[in-house]
Amino acid sequence: MAFLSSLILSLLILSATVFLLPKLAGALFGSVFRAVGWLIRSRTRSRREYVIARARFEDAESRAPSAKEGRAQEDEDWEKVDSSGPGGVRTASSSDSGTSGGGDINKKEGSKMDEWDGIIGFFHPFCNAGGGGERVLWEAVRSTQKRWPKAICAIYTGDHEVNKAAMLERVENRFNIQLHAPTVVLLYLTTRKYVVSSSYPYMTLLGQSLGSLVVAYDAFTLLVPDVFVDTMGYAFTLALCKWLFPTVPTGAYVHYPTISTDMLASLDDQSGVQGVNSGAGVGWKGALKRRYWQFFAQLYGWVGRHVDVVMCNSSWTAAHIRTLWGADQSHNNTSTGDGTASSPAVVFPPTAVSELESSIAVDASSEKTRQPLLLYIAQFRPEKNHPLVLRSFARFLQDRTQTPGEPQPQLVLIGSVRHSSPDETHIYNLRLLAHELRIRDHTTFLCDASWTAVLSNLGSASVGVNAMWNEHFGICVVEYQAAGLICVTHDSGGPREDIVVDLGDGATGFRAETEEQFAAAFEAALALPEPEKVAMRQRARRSARRFTEEEFSRKWLDQVQKLVAASR
Incomplete structure (x- = not known):
């Protein structure tokens, strides 16, 4: 009997230790x-x-009346x-x-908020x-x-x-x-x-x-x-x-999940189009990578559940964050959210839609000023997949039939470069690739271009390009639409889910995945009859009005005011 009592007491002590020790350790670390x-x-x-x-x-x-404009920079x-x-x-x-x-900032201050x-x-x-x-x-x-x-x-x-x-x-x-x-x-x-x-x-x-x-x-x-x-x-x-x-x-504000289920799926992809790790799940190294990514996904999810207010830049990003961070999987609506990890708020990035609409005309008259110019606005980084655009453009030039007297299509690549970084090596390699593909005379690289230069190219170009796989949103794609460009984007991520979509009155652009598909889309976009070009440009512009700076500001403040209220 005494032995049985001792055994029960030991089990109770062991159970209490197993139950309380993690909590005690957590309290100590806290x-x-x-x-x-x-x-x-x-x-x-x-x-x-x-x-x-x-x-x-x-x-x-x-704010003082005596403040002089343009005063010298202080010490x-x-x-x-x-x-x-x-x-x-x-x-x-x-x-x-x-x-x-x-x-621009002054306003009446009423409430305590x-x-x-x-x-x-x-x-x-x-x-x-x-x-x-x-x-x-x-x-x-x-x-x-x-x-x-x-x-x-x-x-x-x-x-x-x-x-x-x-x-x-x-x-x-x-x-x-x-x-x-x-x-x-x-x-x-x-x-x-x-x-x-x-x-x-x-x-x-x-x-x-x-x-x-x-x-x-x-x-x-x-x-x-x-x-x-x-x-x-x-x-x-x-x-x-x-x-x-x-x-x-x-x-x-999540632009792109650090890891996603699409990344895990890309390990088994044999097409080579799903990012830099496409098909990397083969062999023992691939198995290790898979286990590592799965572990990191769990850690990332645990960390994300500590955030008070969660905003995502697109429906695609919100779906992944909800899967990774959400403790409550009952929320299934990808287009709305209350700002929690289980239901992130979709706050589309701000785009200068109003300015582009007021600066660039889209009608039959402006169509005559458009040039056969393909524009790609993206930071010069590997994930933006500039090589795919260069190879597709080279294939397009090689396969097309040149009409006598018709201007030769041009490709303009605009993007920022982080100096003293791998970006500088990356753009050097892109220039070499353009030379090897024999399209150097038809390709222009503009690094760290001003907004004025960007605006000028948006007004004269005919086609806007984006080739990143699973682009989280695609601000440049919205800029293309607002400027009246015909979009040719990668068939994934934000461009597929939110931007280059049919809103009921017709297509707003083209989507592609492979080099051949991009080349064919370039040809199709430039070969559209003029009335159809104008109609597609105008549909795209109407579509872009969903992504204005005013819409971003309203949704941003809806979420941030929760943080401000909590801080008080």
Whole structure:
């Protein structure tokens, strides 16, 4: 009897230990993270006060009647204060107000929500890249400034070579977005190298994700925001924020899931068209890659469930995030969402639809000014698959019958290049490929083109091209449509799900996957009779009105105000 009692008691103790030990360990780790967070807040408090005071001073000065336009850039020594002490401002922004959009920002302040004067931290280490993700960032900043004029928008960036004045000038030139400079603060990271893919030749996804924790810690030691938003896709940073600062609301704007079920499926693809890992699941190395990706997908999902507000840039992205992050799989609607991990809100990226419509005519008269020019606007990076466009264009030129006196089709590739990065090598290889394909005389590369140059090409081109497999959304495709170009896009991702779709009154473009299909689509688009070309261009323009800057701003603020309310 005594033995039986001892056995039962031992089993009870063992069961209690197994049940309670994980909870005790979790509570212990949670306490340690919160203690570290408290120390970070304490050590950065004076720096926070200094940044706020500086922003308030510049804001008041910019609004004062005596403020002179075009005043000289003020002394920037304040941003070089030694960061070793608790009050050091190692990475605050420069204080130029040359690109101030104050007149655009002013509005009546009524409710307490309008008077919110906290700090929204935007985690975007590559904010000077000049791509679609950066357009989203800066449009989000502009919308936030208009909604909460007293709020400070702090951008965590690793672009040390650009001060605030130059950054905002480029934002205006590239995206035609004017910002109120005093309430924009740039915080310069010193650890951005830890999220660069070239730093991890193996296990890149895991390496970058863990590296983002280092960069996020760097960001928090600069300034702890009242609201923290990741606009680049580093979900692990949001989890770290929650562990360190449980009271800081977090938001994610997801452009592209770090891993997706489509990526896992591409391992078994034998066609070679599903991305750079197409068919890589063969053999023991393929089996290891599959297991690694499956493990990472589970880890990514666990991290994503820590986010308070989730926004996705397309129906395709939202479907994958819901599958990976959602604890509740009962939500099946891909077009709407309440902003949770189980039901992400679809917030289409902002596109300059209104400006393009007012600048570029689409009618029978303007059709006569269009040239047989194919335009591809995309960052010069491997995933954009420029080689497929070059090979397809070469095949198209080779197969077509040239009519005497007819102008020869041209291909123009426009994109940003991150300097001192693999992008420069990539574009060099693209130029070599154009030479090998004997289309160099028919191909033009424009790097880091201004918005004026982009607008000019959108007005004169006839066809807009996008060749990325599973493009998460495709801002450039919407720009093509708004400018009246006939789209030829990859039959996947956002272009297939949301953009190049038949809205009931006819096709708005062409979709393709292979080199042969792209070449045939180029031929079909250029060979359309003039009345059909004009009709398709006008249908595409009507379709583009779903993706305006105003629509983005409205949906962005619907979600961010939840974070602002939580921070109060």
